[in-house]
Amino acid sequence: MKKKLSFPVFFVWFFLMTAIHAFPQTAINNDGSLPDPSAGLDMKFSTKGFLPPRMTYAQVIAITNPVSGLYLFCTDCGPTSTGSLVMFMNGAWYMLNSDCLTTPSAPVAGNSVPSLTQITWNWNTVYGAIGYKWNTVNNFATAIEMGSATTKMETGLTCGTPYIRYVWAYNSCGNSQPVVLSHSTLTCVTCLPITDPRDGKNYNTVLIGTQCWMAQNLNVGTRINGSVNQTNNGTVEKHCYSDNEANCTIYGGLYQWNEMMNYTTSSNSNPSGRQGICPAGWHVPSDAEWCQMEIFLDPTVICTNSGNLGTNIGGMLKETGTTHWSSPNTGATNSSGFMALPGGYRSGGFSYLTTGADFWTTTEYTTSNGYDYFLGYGSSQITKSIDPKTDSYSCRCVKD
Secondary structure (H helix, E strand, C coil), rough: CCCCCCCHHHHHHHHHHHHCCCCEEEEEEEECCCCCCCCCCEECCCCCCCCCCCCCCCHHHHHCCCCCCCHHHHHHHHCCCEEEEEEEEEEEEEEECCCCCCCCCCCCECCEEECCCCCCEEEEECCCCEEEEEECCCCHHHHHEEEEECCEEECCCCCCEEEEEEEEEECEEEEEEEEEEEEEEECCCCCEEECCCCCCEEEEEEECCCCEEEECCCCEEEEEECCCCCCCCCEEEEEEEEHCCCHHHHHCCCCHHHHHHHCCCCCCCCCCCCCCCCCCCEEEEHHHHHHHHHHHHHHCCCCCCCCCCCCHHHHHHEEECCCCCCCCCCCCCCCCCCCCCCEEEECCCHHHHHHHCEEEEEEEEEEEEEEEEEEEEECCCEEEEEEEEECCCCHHHHHH
C-alpha cells in the first residue's frame, strides 16, 4: 500500500505557476500588495477561493501522461464518491490525505484454464486496486484474500461440470462489484480396455492426467524379417525381436518411423492428428503429447529438444521387477500405470531386449530423423533422443 500523503493548500500554487509566463512573480489579490518573495504566484482574497479544474474519475484517469504535481478536483472520487482534491505524484493519482481516488472498478475476466478436476481462474488487474478477493459464492465478507495475485488454482473439482466464481478488487476506499467467472471442467474421459477390430488383440489402457494411453506396446501387422525394411505397400508390417513372433506377443512390434506414421507427415500438434497404425479412435502421440504426460507426472519438467526430462519419470513409467526388465531396473515403480516394457530395437540388427525401450513420436527432427523417448534398465530417467527413421522402435497409442 502506498504511503498516505498530506498536502497543504499552498500546493495549488505550483499547478498555477505553469500557466504564468509574463512575470517572474505574479500577485492576484484585493489589497494591492506585492507577491511574497518566495512565491511565483501569490493570491490574497478574504471572500473568495480558488477553483481548480473539475473532472470525473473517468476523465481523471484518462489524462494522457500526467505530470507529477498535476492538481484538480475529482467530482466523484472519495470513499463516498462525493468529490475530492487530487494530485498526480510518484506515478499515481492521490486524494489529499488518502491513498485512493475511489473504489476500484470490477475486475475483467481473463482466460481461465480447465482440466478434468481443476480450473485455474484468471482475471485482469484493475487500476487503483491494492488487492483482490475470490469466493465460490457472491459474498465479499467471506471471500479469500488473494493479495495482488490475479490467478487462483482451484482443485478437487468434478470433470464435465460447470462452475461459477466471484472476484472483487478493493482499496482503502472500499471494494468493487464482483466479476462473475464461469467455466466448466473438461469432459470426463473414459479410459477402458479396448479390442483392436483389425486383429482382435486386446489392450489395457491407463488415464494419465487428461490423456488415455495404451498400457501395452502396440502389436499390429504382418511380421517381416529384420533384414528387410518396411515399405508402403498397403499392409502394416512389423519387426519382431530376433524375428521371433513370440517377442512381439510379449513386447509388441517394432516399427520404422514411416511405417508407424502410415506414411503421413510429421506433427508436433497436441493432439498429433496422426492415426498412423493405431486403431480407429486412437493416434500416435506427438512430442508435445509426451511432454504433456511428463509434466503431469513431474510438474518441474522443462521440455527441451534433447536431454533428460524429469528425475524419475522413467521409473514412473517402467514395469516393476525383473520379469521383463534386466536387473537392477533402477527406480521402477510404474506409479503411472504405463507399464513400459523393454522391447529393444532394430537398427540393422536387433539390440537391447530386456534392457531398453524406445518409443517413437510423430515429430521429426529432419527428413531422415525423428524424436523418440528412451527408457533404460539402469536409470530412472527418460531420455529424449533423435534417431534415424529407419530404426524400428516400439509404439504406444493415445485416445483421440
